[in-house]
Amino acid sequence: MGKNYSRPQALTDVVTHYCPGCGHGILHRLVAEIIDELGIRGSAIAVAPVGCAVVAYDYWDIDCAEAAHGRALAVATGLKRVQPDKIVFTYQGDGDLAAIGTAETIHAANRGENLTVIFVNNAVYGMTGGQMAPTTLLSQKTATTPRGRQAATEGYPLKISEMLALLNGVVSVERTAVSSPKEVLNTRRAIKDAFMNQMERKGFSIVEVLSMCPTYWDKSPVDAARWISEEMVKYFPLGKIK
Amino acid sequence: MAKVKINRQRCKSCQLCIVWCPRKNLKLDETLSETGVFPAVVIDPANCTGCGMCFVMCPDACIEIEG
Numbered sequence A: 001m002g003k004n005y006s007r008p009q010a011l012t013d014v015v016t017h018y019c020p021g022c023g024h025g026i027l028h029r030l031v032a033e034i035i036d037e038l039g040i041r042g043s044a045i046a047v048a049p050v051g052c053a054v055v056a057y058d059y060w061d062i063d064c065a066e067a068a069h070g071r072a073l074a075v076a077t078g079l080k081r082v083q084p085d086k087i088v089f090t091y092q093g094d095g096d097l098a099a100i101g102t103a104e105t106i107h108a109a110n111r112g113e114n115l116t117v118i119f120v121n122n123a124v125y126g127m128t129g130g131q132m133a134p135t136t137l138l139s140q141k142t143a144t145t146p147r148g149r150q151a152a153t154e155g156y157p158l159k160i161s162e163m164l165a166l167l168n169g170v171v172s173v174e175r176t177a178v179s180s181p182k183e184v185l186n187t188r189r190a191i192k193d194a195f196m197n198q199m200e201r202k203g204f205s206i207v208e209v210l211s212m213c214p215t216y217w218d219k220s221p222v223d224a225a226r227w228i229s230e231e232m233v234k235y236f237p238l239g240k241i242k
Numbered sequence B: 001m002a003k004v005k006i007n008r009q010r011c012k013s014c015q016l017c018i019v020w021c022p023r024k025n026l027k028l029d030e031t032l033s034e035t036g037v038f039p040a041v042v043i044d045p046a047n048c049t050g051c052g053m054c055f056v057m058c059p060d061a062c063i064e065i066e067g
């Protein structure tokens, strides 16, 4: 990264509603830094999800649309097709992208829409109170799996990124984390690559980011970051999938 | 010598900057901020290398580094 350690211009000057140590905050800054760096503040359009990041449009100083829960990629498809010169990206949680929005996700990917997807995997539904998400780990306790997720009754954590990598329409799939400075910088590189793919008209790119939800993991922010690097990565390995 | 500035109004006291400072040069302040948290502060400005690790980890973009 360039040695510019100042607040990015594409980040609005407000205090976010996120809990202390929430990974969404780190990711918002990274996205803003990349938008500044690529000089696309005037042409980027974000599609915000329903989830804790529902008011992302208040935090980025760019054009944003708000989609109904799970439908971000349908909205993004329309925006990009009508205005192909804009840089359109979605920012979605695991509940949004991999539960209620599974159909929209798979079909946008399969159509090879020229879009950039930032997929925030925090292994719970944060906004609604920490219920089980498709990506909740086995044995992980949540509001709806008080004794821990069991494969027999709740199934296995969904590796939707690996599933999407199988589709011909998808050009790039990568999994990263925001659990240490090294991983944050790698996430920044991966998201920038995913934006550049769209600018070079290559097609559908997705970056899945393992992200802390200290509140509903019942951990301090530091322990939440450790839990990603020690537990979450065992099931969701980091790296380039496609 | 790099100059680290931490915005006390914005800091949420998460401590991610503190644990990742390679110089162990950050700590929580002993006095509350206006928002009611113990914000991160620099221990010894002369000991900061300007490596940026604190900036990189901060979820609330409250850190700026000059120099």
Ligand SMILES: Cc1ncc(C[n+]2csc(CCOP(=O)(O)OP(=O)(O)O)c2C)c(N)n1
Pocket: A049, A050, A051, A052, A053, A069, A092, A093, A094, A095, A096, A097, A100, A120, A122, A124, A125, A126, A127, A128, A133
């Ligand atoms: C159609 C519809 N169904 C359900 C909800 C309730 N709801 C709001 S956010 C959410 C899940 C959020 O989880 P995730 O997408 O993982 O985002 P996070 O908050 O964890 O970042 C649900 C089920 C809704 N808003 N709209």
Ligand code: SF4
Pocket: A017, A018, A019, A021, A022, A023, A024, A052, A122, A126, A127, A212, A213, A214, A215, A216
């Ligand atoms: S509930 Fe979790 S995901 Fe939502 S703001 Fe708090 S820490 Fe972040």
Ligand code: SF4
Pocket: B002, B004, B020, B021, B022, B023, B024, B025, B026, B042, B047, B048, B049, B050, B051, B052, B053, B054, B055, B065
């Ligand atoms: S710039 Fe580096 S040395 Fe200075 S306070 Fe931040 S993490 Fe510590």
Ligand code: SF4
Pocket: A021, B006, B010, B011, B012, B013, B014, B015, B016, B017, B018, B039, B040, B057, B058, B059, B060, B061, B062, B063
């Ligand atoms: S990382 Fe940011 S919000 Fe967290 S304690 Fe440090 S300065 Fe405060």
Ligand SMILES: [Mg+2]
Pocket: A051, A093, A094, A095, A120, A121, A122, A123, A124, A125, A126, A133
């Ligand atoms: Mg989630």
